[in-house]
Amino acid sequence: MNDTAFEAMRRAVVDGDADAAAAAASAAIAAGIPPLVAIDEGFMPGMKEVGAGFAAGDLFLPDMMLAARAMQRALNVLEPELQKAAVERAVAGRVVIGTVAGDIHEIGKNLVGMLLSTSGFEVHDLGVNVSPERFVAAVQEHRADIVGLSALLTTTMTGQRTIIAALQAAGLRPPVKVMVGGAPVTGAWASEIGADGYSEDAMGAVELAKRLVGAGEAAR
Amino acid sequence: MSALPGAPLRPSLRLLGDDLVGRILDEAHELLRDPGVRVQDPEAVALLAGAGAEVAGEVVRIPARLVAAALATAPGSFDLHDRSGAPAVRYGAGVVQFDPGSSGVNVLDPATGDHRPSTADDLVRLVRVAEMLPAYDAQSTAIVCGDVPAGVGDLYRLFLVLLGSAKPIVTGAFSPRGTTAMVDLLALDAGGREALAARPRAVFDVCPSPPLTWTEFGARNLLDLARARVPAEMVSMPLAGGAAPVTLVGSVVQHAAECLAGVVIHQLAGPGAPIVWGGAPSIVDMRTGVTPMGAIETAMLDVAYAQVGRALGLPTHGYLGATDGKVLDAQAGLESGIGALVGALAGIDLISGAGMLDSLRCQSAEKLVLDAEGIAMARRLLGGVATPTATLATAMIRAAGPEARFLEQPETRRLFRGEQLLPSPVIDRASLRAWEDEGRPDTRARARERVEELLAAYRRPALDPGVEAAMTDLVRAVGVPHGLAADLPGVAAARA
Ligand code: B12
Numbered sequence: 001m002n003d004t005a006f007e008a009m010r011r012a013v014v015d016g017d018a019d020a021a022a023a024a025a026s027a028a029i030a031a032g033i034p035p036l037v038a039i040d041e042g043f044m045p046g047m048k049e050v051g052a053g054f055a056a057g058d059l060f061l062p063d064m065m066l067a068a069r070a071m072q073r074a075l076n077v078l079e080p081e082l083q084k085a086a087v088e089r090a091v092a093g094r095v096v097i098g099t100v101a102g103d104i105h106e107i108g109k110n111l112v113g114m115l116l117s118t119s120g121f122e123v124h125d126l127g128v129n130v131s132p133e134r135f136v137a138a139v140q141e142h143r144a145d146i147v148g149l150s151a152l153l154t155t156t157m158t159g160q161r162t163i164i165a166a167l168q169a170a171g172l173r174p175p176v177k178v179m180v181g182g183a184p185v186t187g188a189w190a191s192e193i194g195a196d197g198y199s200e201d202a203m204g205a206v207e208l209a210k211r212l213v214g215a216g217e218a219a220r
Numbered sequence: 221m222s223a224l225p226g227a228p229l230r231p232s233l234r235l236l237g238d239d240l241v242g243r244i245l246d247e248a249h250e251l252l253r254d255p256g257v258r259v260q261d262p263e264a265v266a267l268l269a270g271a272g273a274e275v276a277g278e279v280v281r282i283p284a285r286l287v288a289a290a291l292a293t294a295p296g297s298f299d300l301h302d303r304s305g306a307p308a309v310r311y312g313a314g315v316v317q318f319d320p321g322s323s324g325v326n327v328l329d330p331a332t333g334d335h336r337p338s339t340a341d342d343l344v345r346l347v348r349v350a351e352m353l354p355a356y357d358a359q360s361t362a363i364v365c366g367d368v369p370a371g372v373g374d375l376y377r378l379f380l381v382l383l384g385s386a387k388p389i390v391t392g393a394f395s396p397r398g399t400t401a402m403v404d405l406l407a408l409d410a411g412g413r414e415a416l417a418a419r420p421r422a423v424f425d426v427c428p429s430p431p432l433t434w435t436e437f438g439a440r441n442l443l444d445l446a447r448a449r450v451p452a453e454m455v456s457m458p459l460a461g462g463a464a465p466v467t468l469v470g471s472v473v474q475h476a477a478e479c480l481a482g483v484v485i486h487q488l489a490g491p492g493a494p495i496v497w498g499g500a501p502s503i504v505d506m507r508t509g510v511t512p513m514g515a516i517e518t519a520m521l522d523v524a525y526a527q528v529g530r531a532l533g534l535p536t537h538g539y540l541g542a543t544d545g546k547v548l549d550a551q552a553g554l555e556s557g558i559g560a561l562v563g564a565l566a567g568i569d570l571i572s573g574a575g576m577l578d579s580l581r582c583q584s585a586e587k588l589v590l591d592a593e594g595i596a597m598a599r600r601l602l603g604g605v606a607t608p609t610a611t612l613a614t615a616m617i618r619a620a621g622p623e624a625r626f627l628e629q630p631e632t633r634r635l636f637r638g639e640q641l642l643p644s645p646v647i648d649r650a651s652l653r654a655w656e657d658e659g660r661p662d663t664r665a666r667a668r669e670r671v672e673e674l675l676a677a678y679r680r681p682a683l684d685p686g687v688e689a690a691m692t693d694l695v696r697a698v699g700v701p702h703g704l705a706a707d708l709p710g711v712a713a714a715r716a
Pocket residue numbers: 102103104105106107108109111112147148149150151152153154155179180181182183184198199200201202203205322323324325364392393394425426427428429430437457459463508509510511578579580581
């Protein structure tokens with residue numbers, strides 16, 4: 001019985017059908033399936049399947065985007081139930097990501113955010129042209145483990161340094177980890193500004209984020 | 221001197237029928253009305269409102285009447301001049317011209333083959349190579365100098381180009397007010413602001429943000445350039461599937477709407493000031509999100525929007541001849557050569573992009589010399605098939621006789637230079653034996669050798685010492701508060 005429900009959830013995500021995902025989530029609640037079980041056994045397997053298909057080159061960015069949207073719609077339906085039951089979804093880590101002030105390049109940042117969320121991270125995307133203050137506030141609000149800073153311009157990459165300083169001043173660093181990326185950003189720049197890591201592409205960003213939360217856990 | 225009828229046909233490439241151009245423009249106008257354009261500079265918004273556009277916050281709805289008025293005052297042609305004041309890049313004249321791609325963040329290190337952050341000395345080297353190659357009608361501010369503080373980076377690289385070149389320059393600012401000091405610098409070079417406006421040497425790239433947004437940065441640059449009457453080149457970048465519709469035609473509509481809005485803002489600030497219908501669109505690769513500049517669809521986007529611009533009677537610009545490859549390999553040659561050829565066949569006035577690897581991230585002097593060959597081939601093709609003799613073949617065939625004595629015909633000696641393009645040694649046509657004896661040099665090795673030859677032959681174009689001193693003072697005055705090193709990076713190399 002639950003198997004057909006789980007199958008509907010998985011399918012909704014794989015098809016990128018947000019309405020079907022929301023409907024499957026509501027149906028799960030009505031059927032008394034615990035929300036965490038619905039996520040872990042219904043929706044997440046769909047997300048993993050899409051992620052694997054993307055990694056293998058069989059699926060493409062629009063497939064990923066639509067799957068992530070469907071997943072989000074399901075989570076929106078299930079979230080209140082989780083809160084009622086006072087349980088938290090196990091996530092790989094909480095990430096706040098954005099493009100730094102003065103910079104409006106967003107494609108790379110969006111990609112990194114999406115791959116992180118399909119890899120089990122809870123991602124809060126602040127958009128583009130984000131001030132240091134907003135990064136700090138978002139880290140506090142979402143109790144983030146990691147901040148991802150994207151900068152595509154030589155003129156704005158210095159903003160990454162400013163944000164690290166602002167996080168420090170707010171007493172958030174450590175424990176919050178900072179990873180940086182974007183066209184002019186290099187490993188050397190990352191170490192110069194005291195970031196915890198740098199990646200040249202989205203796949204690498206996921207690896208890096210996993211490493212950073214792992215390191216955070218070990219330190220705790 | 222064709223003796224008999226039969227003029228050569230100038231080859232050309234078009235992708236849109238006239239009716240489709242009309243439909244594209246109709247939809248672009250429709251977008252200007254709904255949803256309108258976001259304009260994030262208060263003065264630009266005020267100008268638009270004053271002229272009768274409907275404004276709600278930063279959203280501006282532009283009526284067709286305003287567009288028509290702007291198109292009526294925007295010039296259909298203008299020239300960029302070299303340091304002597306002679307016209308050297310002719311926009312809107314039916315000539316296809318080329319310049320290197322701009323604003324790379326890395327260079328391909330000739331010694332190590334690494335992509336490493338670019339410096340002022342790298343720009344000096346690139347400028348010298350581009351100066352020596354007739355394939356490049358203009359210079360560009362080809363890279364960002366990593367050893368120069370970001371706040372003065374736009375002014376500084378223009379300064380370095382002015383020190384090393386007499387050619388026209390394609391440049392751009394990095395901040396809303398960035399054009400001001402750059403125009404001051406150009407005015408020193410030109411002999412005053414009036415002289416600069418009368419015979420501009422540089423054109424400034426100014427980018428709208430997809431979709432349908434003129435940021436404070438872009439709009440401010442348009443206003444300031446229009447008032448200084450220094451040419452502006454709109455570089456609209458619909459990224460098909462990522463920041464614009466996935467269809468090529470849909471992205472061309474978005475391009476048209478962004479550029480029409482740009483022309484309106486610009487002409488309201490400076491009626492009659494020169495402005496170019498340009499772009500650097502691309503598709504978005506659906507596996508990686510990368511914006512591939514070497515994709516054939518990227519070239520098709522340029523061909524199509526340039527056709528729209530020409531239909532409006534505006535000068536055109538494109539971004540082609542770049543590659544997504546990382547080294548001077550077969551992919552680099554393939555993508556860059558096809559891009560240059562397609563752009564040339566489309567009759568685009570100025571085509572930027574040469575020298576670029578890694579999707580516009582990396583510049584390379586070695587690639588500039590390779591691309592110069594592709595550009596020369598494209599130009600040769602545009603030259604078409606000539607008819608320089610009284611009979612097309614009969615006289616020559618009779619004179620050569622059955623022994624095929626063509627090589628000893630005076631006609632052969634007289635005409636071969638016009639008929640044939642002579643490539644530089646970067647293009648290998650040697651025998652296998654000769655190539656092996658040379659140590660089997662590949663493209664990269666041949667290109668490196670040619671770069672060294674060009675650098676050795678380079679002579680710095682004359683620059684009045686008083687003007688040079690004034691430019692240096694200006695750059696110091698603006699730069700030092702930003703943390704510019706007093707010894708001025710790259711200047712020693714530029715003067716050497
Ligand atoms: C598309 C584009 C634009 C579009 C952006 C549209 C949008 N909505 O995003 C528009 C037209 C708005 C634009 C504007 C400008 N641009 Co631009 N742009 C590009 C271009 C061609 C592609 C960027 C892109 O989307 N790449 C695809 C994505 C997938 O790659 P990515 O962004 O690098 O992201 C990957 C990695 O870097 C990494 N990553 C990215 N972020 C993060 C974050 C973290 C935490 C991690 C771990 C990893 C990571 O993972 C990503 C996925 O693999 C680049 C050239 C290039 N190839 O980078 C120039 C480029 C970045 N732009 C450039 C310039 C100069 C400008 C302008 C100043 C031009 C002008 N004069 O107006 C303006 C500035 C506007 C502003 N204030 O931000 C220069 C930068 C030069 C410099 N050193 O500063 C470049 C290099 C091009 C060039 N040579 O001229 N641009």
